[in-house]
Amino acid sequence: MKLLVANGYVIDPSQGLNAGRDVLIEDGRIKAVLDKGEPKPKDAELFDATGLMVAPGFIDMHVHLRQPGQEYKETIATGAAAAVAGGWASICAMPNTDPVNDSPAVTRFIVEEGLRAQLANVFPIGALTKASNGKELAEMGELKNAGVVAVSDDGRPVPTAGMMRRAMEYARGFDLTVVDHCQNPSLSAGGVMHEGRWSLILGLRGTPAAAEEVDAIRDCVLAGLTRAKVHLAHVSTQGALDAVRRAKEKGLPVTCEIAPHHWTLTDEAVADYDTNTKMNPPLRSFEHVSALLEGLRDGTIDAIATDHAPHHADEKALEFDQAPFGITGLETAVGLAFELVHQGVISLERLVELCSTNPARTFSLEDRGTLRPNAWADMTILDPEFQWTFDVARSKSKSRNTPFDGRSFKGAAVATIVAGRVVYLHPDFARIKDSKLSQLAAGG
């Protein structure tokens, strides 16, 4: 089985490639990246990417797929369908399912359901502590053998520094990255939005930026102590970002990710008590958002991850205080990332680095996030010019909790390839291709 992704513009930061190239795929892996002049193989099926960008498959390091246990919100299959429709070839599933993914049986179940869906690669993240209760270490070695790519107690922050230290020390032995949702529970208790002017106006209990920063600083200090690979999930404050910046300057193995809503919206979006603006960490104030944009620009932020958190409409119809935290994000993240490109915050190459190269590196995903020969043939095909409007009614996710319904975008993932198989093609793909070809004919 051969597939030639031809005539596209290849952006692959893993090998400093930024040029018009054809990519030849054989048996699910990259065979070669061909120069313009090289002869095209005759026996390969053709995928014409004229006028489009070809990137190594995007990897979302942070999603909640709700299966097992909360299938009414999402399943691995529906989550994977939303992922590939949003340009993500791989998704990493957080362990806060029911039961928690703290055992090889749950891990294997998630892997198998992912394979059965035949859409995105589904990589489980295992629990850091048993039942994510913050008290006893989870069996990380067994989890790794079953297929986890990292360990985390996401959503249930590790309460004590002592426990986190042990977890880091132990995870290091299996070369597992420790992912932490930084949130000091004694500071965040009861908070439902960012603490600041808007929480005071709205009379809602705030979570101070300090709640995230205290734990981010703790984790960076512990990374120095243990030398474990530490990855801070959805960094949302200036102070947390500064902690990462300083850790990196010291050469510590600390990385971090950002969720698109945190650079796109501020806490002012909560003004109408729309529960689709309630997430954890919360939407922050303008000063924090400015700092996050700087972190995207200067390279402190390593990855873009959605924190896709589907919830049923009934749950989000509750009072703001009662509604669960989280929004869906798989289908809007790339559109929001293109806003950064068009605003001049980041380059296209940096976008690929944030969505593919760095996530693969951070979780040590061998042969992913690159188009080097013999890597898995995962690709995200992008059209930076395509204009579209997100209609949540057509979302592939089982849930509808997004603040971005009706938002217009310029730039989208128009096809997703996983292991050499086209798993997603934009419904308007033929029209997009025709317009690219006619632009080309007009010399545009």
Add this chain to the structure above:
Amino acid sequence: MPSTFNRRHLLAIRDLSAGEIIHLLDTAETFRDVSRREIKKVPALRGRTVINLFFEPSTRTRTSFEIAAKRLSADAVNISVSTSSVSKGETLLDTARNLEAMAPDCIVIRHSMAGAPHRLASMCNAPIVNAGDGSHEHPTQALLDALTIREHKGGIEGLNVAIIGDILHSRVARSNIHLLTKLGASVRIAGPGTLVPDEFAELVEQGLRVEQRIEDAIAGADVVMILRIQRERQDAAFFPSMREYAVHYGLHPKHLDLAAPDAIVMHPGPINRGIEISSEIADGSRSLILDQVTNGVAVRMAVLYLLDRGNRRTPEEANAQPPKNGKRGRKVSKA
């Protein structure tokens, strides 16, 4: 400034313009007379149904809304939704749908969670009146406070108002800060540092100052508003003890010596005697606590009346003055 009030709902003072607030207060003045007559009833809302939907226990506000509706000849129905039935699983959405099916003309909602009236407004056709939502706002309380101040001070512009106590959790404080600053008063707030964050200064564009000591807030004040302190705040470690609170943040006669000579004292009730306010002051000549209660009915009549007109008539009709029931009270349309 156009003197109209044409809104679908009354959710927050923050949404209103100074003109809208003045129009509400002027309308309330005319309704104050109704309560002074032998037959305390006008037919303005005959055949309308007003539902008082209270998710939080309240005697004063609920009774005030009920009397206001009845004096306008509306049928008032009180629904107390105990927290237990909420925990049984009926959601706000289901409650809203059930009420809608009964075709109310207005829903007055009191809820322990901020934003619940906004949620209800997005689910219902009927006009919604916020009768207090969590720590967010209590618009009719601020309106009745303003009516009371206007009655005694002739206007609001240029006044110095001190608000003392648990500002952080107070919907009364928020609504009053918005209303008073919109009408040109200077507001100073003070209380324990745990309950009066510095960020409050950014709540409004201008006219608000956060003071560290209550003496600084009260100095020269024309109006001193005292907020009710709740015991659960002590349990949550916002301050060490009620005794300490009473000594350091309670209002005592010595404080009033710092205020303007004709300063008035207000409290949204119910009061904790000897805690946030000494009995001497609460029962003294400067205290307007009972005037506030009286004005509450007039303000709520005005709100129900204007929302009903605004939601039923053309804008021109809605802008028209309410029927002249006897002569209007004191002529006060200045702020």
